[in-house]
Amino acid sequence: MLTRDVVTAWTPILLSRVGEPNSEKIGAYLRTGGYEGLRKALTMTPDEIIAEVKASGLRGRGGAGFPTGTKWGFIPKDAPVKYLAVNTDEGEPGTFKDRLIVERDPHSILEGVIIAAYAIGAHRAFVYIRGEFFLGVKRWIKAISDAYGHGFLGKNILGSGFDLDVSVHRGAGAYICGEETAMIESLEGGRGEPRQKPPYPAQKGLWQQPTLVQNVETLANIPHIIRCGADWYSTIGTPQSKGPKIFCVSGHVNRPGNYELPLGVTLREIIEEHAGGVRMGRKVKAVIPGGASTPILTADQLDVPMAFETLQAAGSALGTGAVIVMDETTDMVEVVRRTAGFFVHESCGGCTPCRIGGKRLLETLNAVADGRGTNKDLLKLEELTAGITGITFCPMGTGMCEPVSSGLARFRSEFEARVA
Amino acid sequence: MNGEAVQTKPVGNAIGAAIVDPAKQSILLAALYIAQEQQGYLTREAVERVAKRLGLRPGEVYSTASFYTLFRTEPVGRYVIQVCDGLSCYLCDGAGRIAGYVGKKLNLAPGETSEDGRFTLEMVQCLASCGTAPAMRVNDQLYENLTPAGIDAILERLMGEV
Numbered sequence A: 001m002l003t004r005d006v007v008t009a010w011t012p013i014l015l016s017r018v019g020e021p022n023s024e025k026i027g028a029y030l031r032t033g034g035y036e037g038l039r040k041a042l043t044m045t046p047d048e049i050i051a052e053v054k055a056s057g058l059r060g061r062g063g064a065g066f067p068t069g070t071k072w073g074f075i076p077k078d079a080p081v082k083y084l085a086v087n088t089d090e091g092e093p094g095t096f097k098d099r100l101i102v103e104r105d106p107h108s109i110l111e112g113v114i115i116a117a118y119a120i121g122a123h124r125a126f127v128y129i130r131g132e133f134f135l136g137v138k139r140w141i142k143a144i145s146d147a148y149g150h151g152f153l154g155k156n157i158l159g160s161g162f163d164l165d166v167s168v169h170r171g172a173g174a175y176i177c178g179e180e181t182a183m184i185e186s187l188e189g190g191r192g193e194p195r196q197k198p199p200y201p202a203q204k205g206l207w208q209q210p211t212l213v214q215n216v217e218t219l220a221n222i223p224h225i226i227r228c229g230a231d232w233y234s235t236i237g238t239p240q241s242k243g244p245k246i247f248c249v250s251g252h253v254n255r256p257g258n259y260e261l262p263l264g265v266t267l268r269e270i271i272e273e274h275a276g277g278v279r280m281g282r283k284v285k286a287v288i289p290g291g292a293s294t295p296i297l298t299a300d301q302l303d304v305p306m307a308f309e310t311l312q313a314a315g316s317a318l319g320t321g322a323v324i325v326m327d328e329t330t331d332m333v334e335v336v337r338r339t340a341g342f343f344v345h346e347s348c349g350g351c352t353p354c355r356i357g358g359k360r361l362l363e364t365l366n367a368v369a370d371g372r373g374t375n376k377d378l379l380k381l382e383e384l385t386a387g388i389t390g391i392t393f394c395p396m397g398t399g400m401c402e403p404v405s406s407g408l409a410r411f412r413s414e415f416e417a418r419v420a
Numbered sequence B: 001m002n003g004e005a006v007q008t009k010p011v012g013n014a015i016g017a018a019i020v021d022p023a024k025q026s027i028l029l030a031a032l033y034i035a036q037e038q039q040g041y042l043t044r045e046a047v048e049r050v051a052k053r054l055g056l057r058p059g060e061v062y063s064t065a066s067f068y069t070l071f072r073t074e075p076v077g078r079y080v081i082q083v084c085d086g087l088s089c090y091l092c093d094g095a096g097r098i099a100g101y102v103g104k105k106l107n108l109a110p111g112e113t114s115e116d117g118r119f120t121l122e123m124v125q126c127l128a129s130c131g132t133a134p135a136m137r138v139n140d141q142l143y144e145n146l147t148p149a150g151i152d153a154i155l156e157r158l159m160g161e162v
């Protein structure tokens, strides 16, 4: 266990409201500083806002960690029509933070949406939400309606001359639609199959117009950055990973849940201090640190700081910040089979390495897990993951391989014990 | 139209407002949800109606609908019970045990619908409730921190309602 004095002192920013009654209502939001960031933003020029977001060091919270201000700068200034798309598709197994923000504090996202739209000069924003988030859909719609009622949306927002309309669109049960170009296809009413990049959405997105796609948690940071400034924001975190992050902790811990902490907190502190340690006094065996598509870490890697650069150096990734903890009793072969199985099931089928390679991968994993496999099957798994990784049309095919290659490399003896 | 997935601006007719978007297709998913509401699945007539209304070919509408698991082209039970099969729920002793328990109580295997048309049992992927695993959903209601006793209570209530 850690001693108390090394526990990071942190007062939540993004999750400051979610525990309060009626936190989703506009009244509660306005009473706690809501829309002050927007008021300030409307006194700034779009360029000033983009510069501020760049200086804050904020990176995307949807999985890829791309610098947010840089992405805003890519939207061409002279394009006549631009769009903003809000990614509320949250489907990466282990991740349950965006649903919490949408259900409990939707205005914090919406305020970020309006500021972002003003900064890039978009007058139309689309909220894409996972079809299964029934309460989230209601909360989004209510928040948007109330924002119209208060003059935060529509024509001439707060007398600034800036116009913005926002609508809500439900997905319909396809994980791949969280990928930004698949989401664009789905918003256009099509099958959610990813598009070739480049061109990136910032150049040609929705209906071929420049489109900014941003994750919910990313947008929820924006009002704070504008209100309190990039100087303040960039004191939080590590050199390459700034700001607070919501870590979704699940699996074999005593207190699973969402924990907001500054980036750079160690995995050990999250598990042992905040999530109450492993249940039944057991030991950690393995941790998936950033959602199902991030490589599995072992128990001797718990001191890694949870930041983009440090997790990469540890052979994994920050991903969505979804920490899945597995204790010493866990069957790692089963974990790998399930995790890879998810991606195989969700493959859009658009490219061969992911569609066919995924099938082969799962067949082989099934054979190993069910005790029908041989040593050759372990070699085959290595060949398949090497063959699929990096060559698929979208990053999902690679994501499918991460649990397999990391599981095999770091828990090899368990796989070997399963095969003849 | 019930306001979902369309312009939420509190003015005018929702379909009319949504059509201001650059393509008719952009409201296709919303239209399919509405078409599915009455019968619980997409009938051929419903698909044709959507196609006609939006000026699309029925084939185009089917092509989109068939991509998404929430659009169904077969009838389902009045209560669709979806048990999470994701990793976190599995770790919390969910997936296998919970699904087995529900299945035994209703005498259904995953994918099956009861003969009286009341219940459909499905295994689904992560419901974004991993912090409160194990989780399942019945129609639009989410249930978390499931235990056998909790499931008994839920199923008893549903059986009483039918």
Ligand SMILES: Cc1cc2nc3c(=O)[nH]c(=O)nc-3n(C[C@H](O)[C@H](O)[C@H](O)COP(=O)(O)O)c2cc1C
Residues within 6 Å of the ligand: A059, A060, A061, A062, A063, A064, A065, A066, A087, A088, A089, A090, A091, A092, A175, A176, A177, A178, A179, A180, A181, A213, A214, A215, A216, A218, A219, A394, A395, A396
């Ligand atoms: C297979 C796949 C699924 C994804 N799912 C999501 C998702 O559910 N939510 C999300 O915000 N980003 C998701 N992403 C990342 C998006 O493509 C995109 O990078 C992100 O929405 C950009 O926003 P950000 O910069 O604010 O993170 C996914 C990416 C891939 C490859």
Ligand code: SF4
Residues within 6 Å of the ligand: A176, A194, A346, A347, A348, A349, A350, A351, A352, A354, A355, A392, A393, A394, A395, A396, A397, A398
């Ligand atoms: S990698 Fe998989 S999900 Fe991505 S385009 Fe290819 S088949 Fe579709």
Ligand code: FES
Residues within 6 Å of the ligand: A093, A094, A095, B084, B085, B086, B087, B088, B089, B090, B125, B126, B127, B128, B129, B130, B133, B134, B135
């Ligand atoms: S794994 Fe069951 S809700 Fe996420």
